[in-house]
Amino acid sequence: MQLELKVRNTDLADALQRYIEQRLSFELGRYGDRVGRIVVKVSGLSGCRGGTKKSCRISAELEPFGRVAVQETDFDLHAAVDRAAGRIGRLFAQRLERAQELRFGTQTAVAG
């Protein structure tokens, strides 16, 4: 299959931003107001064999505990974004669970 793509009158950065917002709202939407400002950095890593690798770094503010950040690289940018979004969702869950443990005593820690 030979593919030819022609793009006209379309802002691809805007489309990518919508895609990333969709993925992040899927992963972080359940945390509501705990999620503050999110910065997503997408960059190409040249010098990789077999093509250019894409890096996706997501840094998000978890109120009131500070910032958390993850980074993923892949040859496919969308795969990198998906994996980074999934990781940051799990990281939020981990941090909030740890904060709850610290706040409401360490029953689980004592039992363990």
Place this chain on the structure above:
Amino acid sequence: MQVELRIRNTDLADVLRSYTDRRLRFAVSRFGDRVGRVVVNVSGINGQGLAAAVNCHIGAELKPFGQLAVQESDLDLYTAIDRAAGRLGRLFSLRLGRGTDDVQALVSSTDRARETKEEKAASTARPRRLPRKRMRKRGLSGARRSAKQQADLRLLPLTQHRERKENDATRVKSSEY
């Protein structure tokens, strides 16, 4: 949630091409060498007072039957591409007649039901009466025969009709005597 996106050293057209290629492979790769050149046109539609929609037109070569094309519009670029690729896959399937086993089974069952109905109707239908002119020609004028008898007569050749008429006449004569 506020998302800030920063892009560096990345060709987004290349990224979109790889995404489109993946979606198209997912949709039409099962047709193998039947798929020729595929041209994807992505363009923005500026509506008055509305959010800008994106139009995705995919033209593909189906060997050896010619060109096929689908078009989808959506506010989201990726949604438009996904829908257009899905439609193209279904169109390929339709044109090649693959994946229509269910449809064929449905059609054959419908045909079978219709045949059964026709057979039933034929078995219960009364034989057609001959027109009066043809009855006269075959020497049946004035004879008010039953439908079954008419059907029997209709099947006989003309010579046998005459013999039968003669037999009837002799029978009448013999009964007179």
